[in-house]
Amino acid sequence: RQKLLHPGKSLYRVLLDSVTLSDENVKFQIIHEENKVLLQVEIYEIEGNIFRLKIDEASPLRARYKVPDVLIKEPTTKRLFISHKEAGILVLSSVNEDYKLQVTSNPFQVELQSKGETVMSMNSNGLLYFEHLQPPPIQNEEAASDSSKEKQEDLGLWQEKFGNFLDIKAHGPTSVGMDFSLHGYDHVYGIPQHTETLLLKNTSDGDAYRLYNLDIFGHKIHEKIGIYGSVPLLLAHKPNRTSGIFWLNSSETLVDISTKAVTAKQRAVPLTDVRWMSESGIIDVFLLMGPTAFDTFKQFAQLTGTQALPPLFSLGYHQCRWNYEDEQDVKAVDAGFDAHDIPYDVIWLDIEHTDGKRYFTWDKQKFQNPRKMQEHLRKKKRKLVVIVDPHIKVDPSYTLYAQAKEKGYFVKDRNGQDFEGISWPGPSCYPDFTNPEVRKWYADQFAFKTYKASTNILFVWNDMNEPSVFKGAELTMQKDAVHYNNWEHREVHNLYGFYQQMATAEGLIRRSSGKERPFVLTRSFFAGSQKYGAVWTGDNTADWSYLKISIPMLLTINMAGISFCGADVGGFIGDPEPELLVRWYQAGAYQPFFRGHSNMESKRREPWLFGEKNTQIIRRAIRERYVLLPYLYTLFYRAHTAAEPVMRSLWIEFPEKMETFDVENEYMLGNALLVHPVTEKEAKTVTVLFPGVWKPFCPGFVFLQIPVFQRGGTVIPLKTTAGKSTEWMIDISYELHVALDTEACAIGELYIDDGHSFQYLHKKQFLYRKFTFYGKKTEVVFTYDTKTSVLTLENIALSVDADWEICIS
Numbered sequence: 001r002q003k004l005l006h007p008g009k010s011l012y013r014v015l016l017d018s019v020t021l022s023d024e025n026v027k028f029q030i031i032h033e034e035n036k037v038l039l040q041v042e043i044y045e046i047e048g049n050i051f052r053l054k055i056d057e058a059s060p061l062r063a064r065y066k067v068p069d070v071l072i073k074e075p076t077t078k079r080l081f082i083s084h085k086e087a088g089i090l091v092l093s094s095v096n097e098d099y100k101l102q103v104t105s106n107p108f109q110v111e112l113q114s115k116g117e118t119v120m121s122m123n124s125n126g127l128l129y130f131e132h133l134q135p136p137p138i139q140n141e142e143a144a145s146d147s148s149k150e151k152q153e154d155l156g157l158w159q160e161k162f163g164n165f166l167d168i169k170a171h172g173p174t175s176v177g178m179d180f181s182l183h184g185y186d187h188v189y190g191i192p193q194h195t196e197t198l199l200l201k202n203t204s205d206g207d208a209y210r211l212y213n214l215d216i217f218g219h220k221i222h223e224k225i226g227i228y229g230s231v232p233l234l235l236a237h238k239p240n241r242t243s244g245i246f247w248l249n250s251s252e253t254l255v256d257i258s259t260k261a262v263t264a265k266q267r268a269v270p271l272t273d274v275r276w277m278s279e280s281g282i283i284d285v286f287l288l289m290g291p292t293a294f295d296t297f298k299q300f301a302q303l304t305g306t307q308a309l310p311p312l313f314s315l316g317y318h319q320c321r322w323n324y325e326d327e328q329d330v331k332a333v334d335a336g337f338d339a340h341d342i343p344y345d346v347i348w349l350d351i352e353h354t355d356g357k358r359y360f361t362w363d364k365q366k367f368q369n370p371r372k373m374q375e376h377l378r379k380k381k382r383k384l385v386v387i388v389d390p391h392i393k394v395d396p397s398y399t400l401y402a403q404a405k406e407k408g409y410f411v412k413d414r415n416g417q418d419f420e421g422i423s424w425p426g427p428s429c430y431p432d433f434t435n436p437e438v439r440k441w442y443a444d445q446f447a448f449k450t451y452k453a454s455t456n457i458l459f460v461w462n463d464m465n466e467p468s469v470f471k472g473a474e475l476t477m478q479k480d481a482v483h484y485n486n487w488e489h490r491e492v493h494n495l496y497g498f499y500q501q502m503a504t505a506e507g508l509i510r511r512s513s514g515k516e517r518p519f520v521l522t523r524s525f526f527a528g529s530q531k532y533g534a535v536w537t538g539d540n541t542a543d544w545s546y547l548k549i550s551i552p553m554l555l556t557i558n559m560a561g562i563s564f565c566g567a568d569v570g571g572f573i574g575d576p577e578p579e580l581l582v583r584w585y586q587a588g589a590y591q592p593f594f595r596g597h598s599n600m601e602s603k604r605r606e607p608w609l610f611g612e613k614n615t616q617i618i619r620r621a622i623r624e625r626y627v628l629l630p631y632l633y634t635l636f637y638r639a640h641t642a643a644e645p646v647m648r649s650l651w652i653e654f655p656e657k658m659e660t661f662d663v664e665n666e667y668m669l670g671n672a673l674l675v676h677p678v679t680e681k682e683a684k685t686v687t688v689l690f691p692g693v694w695k696p697f698c699p700g701f702v703f704l705q706i707p708v709f710q711r712g713g714t715v716i717p718l719k720t721t722a723g724k725s726t727e728w729m730i731d732i733s734y735e736l737h738v739a740l741d742t743e744a745c746a747i748g749e750l751y752i753d754d755g756h757s758f759q760y761l762h763k764k765q766f767l768y769r770k771f772t773f774y775g776k777k778t779e780v781v782f783t784y785d786t787k788t789s790v791l792t793l794e795n796i797a798l799s800v801d802a803d804w805e806i807c808i809s
Helices: 141-145 149-156 293-304 327-339 370-379 399-407 436-444 488-510 544-559 580-589 612-627 629-642
Strands: 014-023 025-034 038-046 050-057 081-087 089-093 099-104 109-114 117-124 160-161 167-168 178-185 185-190 209-211 234-236 240-245 255-264 265-276 283-288 315-319 346-349 383-387 420-423 426-429 458-462 520-522 532-538 594-596 667-669 674-675 695-696 708-709 714-719 734-739 744-753 767-773 782-785 790-793
Touching: 014 038, 014 089, 014 141, 038 178, 050 293, 117 240, 178 283, 178 580, 234 265, 234 293, 234 667, 283 293, 293 327, 315 612, 327 346, 327 370, 370 383, 370 399, 399 426, 399 436, 436 488, 458 488, 488 520, 544 580, 580 594, 594 612, 612 629, 612 714, 708 714, 708 734, 714 767, 734 744
Parallel strands: 315 346, 315 594, 346 383, 383 458, 458 520, 520 532, 714 744
Antiparallel strands: 014 025, 025 038, 038 050, 050 283, 081 089, 089 099, 099 109, 109 117, 117 178, 160 167, 178 265, 185 234, 209 255, 234 240, 240 283, 255 265, 420 426, 667 674, 674 708, 695 708, 714 734, 744 767, 782 790
16 A cells, blocks of 8 residues: 555645654654644654654554564663754754754655765655554445445455455554655665675565565575565665664565665765555664764664674584484484594484474484483583474473463464464464563473473574464464454564574573573574574575575675574585585685585485595585684674674775675675685686785685685684584684784784683673784794795794784884
8 A cells, every 4th residue: 555655745744833852852743634643753862873763643542563672772862952943944953963853844854964964864755654543444234235446445454365364454554654865875785684685776666675574485586575584774885974774663564775866066966765664563763873884783783782692612513404313313423523524513403303393392212312312412512403493283282382372372363262373293373472471481491390301502493483384374474363462463573583582592591590691593583683692594495596695695684783694504405516515615614603404305415425525625614614713703702792793795894995885795704804705606716806905814725715815904813723613622722813914014803701601791701802913023933925925923832811912024
């Protein structure tokens, strides 16, 4: 219906006599000139260069849904002042007058300026849309027999058919939307998750980006359909500024984008229009004013939280498939890594490890002694991850189902009965994670006394949590299902997986009495999911195109605050040819989350099954990952404390170099490494863009490696060699890899803690060192390779926690 509203003069007008100011915000009402419905507008300035715009009904028939739990706290506001007022115009200013908001009365528009420059404007295309709550249409024989188009359309607003499914809108149509114009911008990014290019495309063909979490097995690439996760954050960048729009709405959302040139001050400048359309809720939008990309990341984290600091083991390599068959299979795979001298940290068990797809249980035939299996892994200094999906098998003898049924903890259908769908176990019910009491109960299931045969080396994988419902409309829950506080599923859909991961992470923390960090991987996610663990890109395919598209997908997820992300190495569906598998391992080794995974119909693909030559290459890639862990862990510390993405688009590090703005085949790992994965079959060369001074990180490029370069002026901490797992490497020495800039200087840092507990946070038990190299005389023995520009300082024994200097001239 919103699509029927076209750009033009808005029908909303500001009632200027309704303006009120407080220390918290500025409020006023706007009226729709035709239906005369009043809306309440609230404008806030938030500390840290953030503005918030909220629009709700002034007098709704019932409260409308407002997204809870995503913001880490209610933001601290600053007072706005009226700096200018004339006929039809109201100008609001910040305390220091760096920012001004010009509110035009008729038609209603808001223009946000920074030091006299218009950064963005709202409703300038007149696309503000707000379906107000109404009484239901009269249901009588006369209405039913009325076949007039107008009457049928009126009834159609209250119920819709999707295939064989009828969606009853108990409270009527409640769609909202608004347009934003980004002045001077023609490069916009974000709004994951889509299998699309890094740079968001124009949607003038009507193919809007959709944010609606869905289980799409074997999804196609270069499509704007919604897949597993949604973060309604859009970033816009130009050489002198980065800005962001965070549209806080968890219902189905469409985003239209249009970039064009307009004339300003007698010259053509770009303008990007972004239109947000959501099925329900209110308009609650945060405008992130940067001005740098790193500022916008901090602003978004200020609202939704930073990336949780992961336990160190989870940055190692993970080996998974659907499914390792039994305890003997697990033991054999574990031994295979040792036999082939390949490091790994975690082996994973998919749904077949359970008793008939009953989560928190074990198949008694295949896993007769799971505790012993875990003790074997513990002695090898490795970990186990098991899958825990949200659906619960309908079975009165299944304790989890019986408890949830008795307590009324399941999502209801529109008739008030437990919503029942089909999933892996067959008929299943779904915990209502939007209910805090249900989340607490679910977290309790991870206690050692409740989750039988679990140990403290067992961690969790949340899958199918969009939620996936076989035979459901679009393979998900019906929108008229009912949640806690009588909210329909349409309001909360994109939050379901967010809440499951929240409850799971809390359960793992509580089982250790708050001492140990959790590891939880989720498929479905929303803004703020970074606080609870990792995500992955879902069910990809063993094809070169999926390796290639994984790079912009991961870069986009990183921009949205979720640094701990990865794509299944080798592709989940199908059988990769050896060259593809090798290239994918090489790429994954330099990405935040590193897991090999495959479908049950795929052939076994442990790293040593593709011939000695390929085993050698894969071994080298994984060992490079382990040597790199000190640098990677330090990057996650920066993500946790300063909201800096671990994996970065080039434009983030080089914001004024326009040639980087649409690069998606190479990326930065932190600020120091440039990585260019090989994503073409039988490629002999790649073309690498080098913004600045670079040195080969892995000299002597051959098929055994992919191009990785170190930025001049940086210091990278490494381990001198790889071990069998991260825990095996605690006592292995560190080394510093230095690349000098044109001034013969370099800086870097190293973060170390115990790698698993919250002691770094509660008792400040960590080590943080900064390294600075600069040109001075030295008496250290060294060698210098002129071909690779690598300088090696020999036989230096230094303690990482002591102060010392190395001066290079």
